[in-house]
Amino acid sequence: QKEVEQDPGPLSVPEGAIVSLNCTYSNSAFQYFMWYRQYSRKGPELLMYTYSSGNKEDGRFTAQVDKSSKYISLFIRDSQPSDSATYLCALRSGGYNKLIFGAGTRLAVHP
Amino acid sequence: ETGVTQTPRHLVMGMTNKKSLKCEQHLGHNAMYWYKQSAKKPLELMFVYSLEERVENNSVPSRFSPECPNSSHLFLHLHTLQPEDSALYLCASSQNHRDRLGYTFGSGTRLTVV
Numbered sequence: 109q110k111e112v113e114q115d116p117g118p119l120s121v122p123e124g125a126i127v128s129l130n131c132t133y134s135n136s137a138f139q140y141f142m143w144y145r146q147y148s149r150k151g152p153e154l155l156m157y158t159y160s161s162g163n164k165e166d167g168r169f170t171a172q173v174d175k176s177s178k179y180i181s182l183f184i185r186d187s188q189p190s191d192s193a194t195y196l197c198a199l200r201s202g203g204y205n206k207l208i209f210g211a212g213t214r215l216a217v218h219p
Numbered sequence: 220e221t222g223v224t225q226t227p228r229h230l231v232m233g234m235t236n237k238k239s240l241k242c243e244q245h246l247g248h249n250a251m252y253w254y255k256q257s258a259k260k261p262l263e264l265m266f267v268y269s270l271e272e273r274v275e276n277n278s279v280p281s282r283f284s285p286e287c288p289n290s291s292h293l294f295l296h297l298h299t300l301q302p303e304d305s306a307l308y309l310c311a312s313s314q315n316h317r318d319r320l321g322y323t324f325g326s327g328t329r330l331t332v333v
Contacts, residue, residue, distance in 0.1 A: 142321050151223070151270050151309050151324030152262075173308075196262070198321070207321070209262040 109134050114197055114210030123219050127184040129209045131197035134178065138208075140200035141173050143182045146212065147193045155195075156182065187217045225310050225325035232300065233333055240295040240328045242310030248323070250316040253285060256307040256327070257328040268293060269316040281283065300332045 114131045129143075130198055140159055144152035156171040158164045164171045170183040180199075186189055194212040201208060232238050244251065246252055252288045253265040268287040269277035281302075284296040307329050311322035 112261065144321070144324075149326065151225075151311075151326045153324065154321040157321060169327075206264065207262075208268075211261045213260055 111135055111208050112197060112199060112210045115213055116211055118214040119216065120216045123187060123189060123217055125187050125217070126132055127134040127187050127191070127217075129182040129184075129195050129197075129213050131199075132178055133180070133199055133208075134197075134219050135199075135201060136175070136178065138199040138201055139213060141171070141180050142198040142200070142207070143169075143171055144198055144209075145193045146196060151202055152196055186194070186214075189217050189219055192216050223310055223312055223323050223325035225308075225328050226301075227328060228255045228326065229331075231331045231333060232297070234300060234302075236300075237296070237298040239297065240308055240310075240330075242293040242295075242325055244291055244293075244310075244312040244323070244325075246312055248312035249267045249290050249312055251287060251291065252311040252313075252322065253292070253295055254309040254311060254324075255307055262309065265295075267316055272318055276302060300330075302332050305330055305332045 112133045143156040145155045146152040158171045161173050161175045166186045172181040194214045196212040197210040198207040226241045240289050249270050251268045255263045265279045266285045271287045286294040307327045309327045310325045313322045
């Protein structure tokens with residue numbers, strides 16, 4: 109079983125839609141949960157960061173963590189074409205800054 | 220220049236060639252990383268350097284040889300690669316190798332081995 113599972117998509121939505129991106133994981137020791145956004149021909153950039161369970165909101169983005177279900181989500185409200193990118197979840201384990209990444213979900217928001 | 224800069228952006232090399240990838244960070248960070256990103260696969264951590272000392276090597280074949288001459292520069296020396304080594308190679312940095320807030324990535328080097 110992979111440590112982190114993420115549907116690769118692609119996910120295609122119309123502009124203005126609410127987007128839900130998800131990852132599941134198997135290791136209950138993960139405590140730090142991150143979402144990275146990667147535009148084509150660019151490296152990933154940190155979008156959201158949460159610690160333990162709960163929600164965190166930043167503008168149109170909401171990160172949600174459910175540790176009991178080992179399930180994390182990223183919601184994008186009022187999606188824009190500029191949100192078209194690959195979104196990677198990343199979970200931190202252990203004493204070193206070792207991030208375990210999902211394979212990424214490719215999102216396309218069309219006008 | 221700010222952030223993390225990687226050169227070259229694209230590289231095509233034969234299996235018998237020797238080439239090097241370069242990464243430079245202008246953030247004052249003390250830790251640097253090499254990752255491999257293949258299509259539809261998770262990022263694979265290759266090497267971790269903290270203050271020029273290698274602290275992690277994730278079972279990477281010896282045809283990949285990292286070098287960190289100072290905390291701002293990181294190299295990945297390549298020799299006798301295989302076609303399956305074709306991928307996007309990403310460099311990242313963080314304040315230190317225990318930094319909990321994630322990395323700053325470069326734009327990567329797209330490597331094609333022919």
